[in-house]
Amino acid sequence: MEQETHLSESRPASPGTLRPGGRTAKVRGAVLDATRDALADSGFHALNMDRIAASAGVGKTTVYRRWGSPVGLVTDLLHDMAEQSLPAADTGGLAGDLRANAELVRDTLTDPRMGAVFHAVIAAAACDEECARALAGFYRTRLAEWAPVVTRGVARGEIPEGTDPVELLRAVSAPLYYRFAVTHEELTADVAERAAAAALAAARAGVFPTP
Amino acid sequence: MEQETHLSESRPASPGTLRPGGRTAKVRGAVLDATRDALADSGFHALNMDRIAASAGVGKTTVYRRWGSPVGLVTDLLHDMAEQSLPAADTGGLAGDLRANAELVRDTLTDPRMGAVFHAVIAAAACDEECARALAGFYRTRLAEWAPVVTRGVARGEIPEGTDPVELLRAVSAPLYYRFAVTHEELTADVAERAAAAALAAARAGVFPTP
DNA sequence: ATCTTAACGGAACTTGCTTCCCATTAAGGA
DNA sequence: TCCTTAATGGGAAGCAAGTTCCGTTAAGAT
Numbered sequence: 422m423e424q425e426t427h428l429s430e431s432r433p434a435s436p437g438t439l440r441p442g443g444r445t446a447k448v449r450g451a452v453l454d455a456t457r458d459a460l461a462d463s464g465f466h467a468l469n470m471d472r473i474a475a476s477a478g479v480g481k482t483t484v485y486r487r488w489g490s491p492v493g494l495v496t497d498l499l500h501d502m503a504e505q506s507l508p509a510a511d512t513g514g515l516a517g518d519l520r521a522n523a524e525l526v527r528d529t530l531t532d533p534r535m536g537a538v539f540h541a542v543i544a545a546a547a548c549d550e551e552c553a554r555a556l557a558g559f560y561r562t563r564l565a566e567w568a569p570v571v572t573r574g575v576a577r578g579e580i581p582e583g584t585d586p587v588e589l590l591r592a593v594s595a596p597l598y599y600r601f602a603v604t605h606e607e608l609t610a611d612v613a614e615r616a617a618a619a620a621l622a623a624a625r626a627g628v629f630p631t632p
Numbered sequence: 633m634e635q636e637t638h639l640s641e642s643r644p645a646s647p648g649t650l651r652p653g654g655r656t657a658k659v660r661g662a663v664l665d666a667t668r669d670a671l672a673d674s675g676f677h678a679l680n681m682d683r684i685a686a687s688a689g690v691g692k693t694t695v696y697r698r699w700g701s702p703v704g705l706v707t708d709l710l711h712d713m714a715e716q717s718l719p720a721a722d723t724g725g726l727a728g729d730l731r732a733n734a735e736l737v738r739d740t741l742t743d744p745r746m747g748a749v750f751h752a753v754i755a756a757a758a759c760d761e762e763c764a765r766a767l768a769g770f771y772r773t774r775l776a777e778w779a780p781v782v783t784r785g786v787a788r789g790e791i792p793e794g795t796d797p798v799e800l801l802r803a804v805s806a807p808l809y810y811r812f813a814v815t816h817e818e819l820t821a822d823v824a825e826r827a828a829a830a831a832l833a834a835a836r837a838g839v840f841p842t843p
Numbered sequence: 844a845t846c847t848t849a850a851c852g853g854a855a856c857t858t859g860c861t862t863c864c865c866a867t868t869a870a871g872g873a
Numbered sequence: 874t875c876c877t878t879a880a881t882g883g884g885a886a887g888c889a890a891g892t893t894c895c896g897t898t899a900a901g902a903t
Binding site for chain 1: 751760767768799802803805807809814815816817826830831837
């Protein structure tokens with residue numbers, strides 16, 4: 422998406438980087454909103470540059486020039502999502518915090534609009550290397566935000582010293598995403614509850630040591 | 633002598649169902665092999681009906697008629713995979729059996745050919761409802777095959793009475809698939825080991841009761 | 844306020860996926 | 874074995890997707 426700046430090169434940088442204000446930002450907002458809508462309505466397979474341009478009220482040339490393909494749209498949507506961070510819970514106990522995390526993941530994935538976006542993101546990441554990197558980056562930052570929850574738990578003596586925070590948080594998310602992306606089972610409150618409880622039990626047993 | 637009885641309808645059944653032997657089976661085999669190859673080489677987004685027909689040595693009309701779309705090809709590939717069942721391990725202990733299961737999943741997903749197929753299947757399931765059902769069915773049978781491993785563990789007293797076998801097995805698979813499909817992290821032997829250990833610890837803590 | 848040019852938008856153009864048609868081949872039953 | 878017709882295969886036509894051209898608009902600098 423970005424290209425090296427060469428002194429001798431006359432090719433301009435990718436559109437949107439030199440004049441990111443005003444109109445450019447407006448266009449991006451409209452296109453990403455249209456993309457979210459389209460994904461919620463008809464899913465990733467029906468994502469169509471032409472229709473996105475029409476429903477965003479921008480020229481389709483612009484959409485092709487700046488995003489290139491449906492996968493490019495989803496990748497940028499992912500970058501947009503990575504910028505908005507929501508704070509981690511602090512219920513006073515690790516069990517409660519992990520439950521809150523599992524509930525947050527569940528709420529996100531079961532929300533029709535968000536769920537569709539995540540289905541699309543996962544599908545796009547399976548097709549495109551750059552989108553996969555963007556997705557990995559998204560979760561790296563998301564999990565890092567919640568890491569303090571685990572370190573506080575260690576400090577309180579709720580789980581063993583030397584527990585890897587990110588590894589524990591991955592264990593909370595994994596069952597939810599497994600059902601969401603692989604087996605397409607319903608994500609009940611029960612499933613989230615068990616995900617948090619199972620991860621905590623494993624952490625207590627010392628299964629997640631720092632490497 | 634008689635075909636499907638249509639009282640008012642003249643449309644024949646879908647191709648391949650009335651004469652499934654000989655040539656029809658041969659065509660299906662060639663097309664599914666070509667699909668596997670194409671997925672391993674260039675991934676799901678590059679899956680192209682025309683090219684599949686060419687490399688399978690069959691008419692492209694046939695591919696369109698019988699499978700309809702890339703998603704249809706992947707869905708049929710999934711049905712094909714569901715038919716071949718591999719037996720569960722029996723190491724004499726639940727910990728060993730779960731480790732074996734985790735290793736099996738890891739080996740499957742890290743195999744370049746199989747891994748590409750699973751990436752495609754997950755992407756296709758995110759786009760298509762029927763493919764999602766086929767994928768869910770695939771795992772239902774796969775996990776059912778391994779359920780005896782858990783019931784033996786319960787009988788040996790390694791985990792509490794009333795542990796849900798499938799729920800425990802899902803817990804073993806989840807971290808591996810989460811990394812594979814969502815965060816696209818490398819699946820090391822270590823990850824498989826931890827997945828089995830974490831699931832076992834959670835089961836011992838009684839986190840997976842039958843509903 | 845004025846200027847330069849980054850970025851946008853409409854429309855024509857091109858590509859390639861998909862379907863239709865009909866001749867050919869062979870599966871399954873008598 | 875022969876017969877019926879399910880299923881396949883090649884090519885041409887149809888259509889929607891993606892691409893390019895070039896004039897217009899407005900962001901950011903002076």
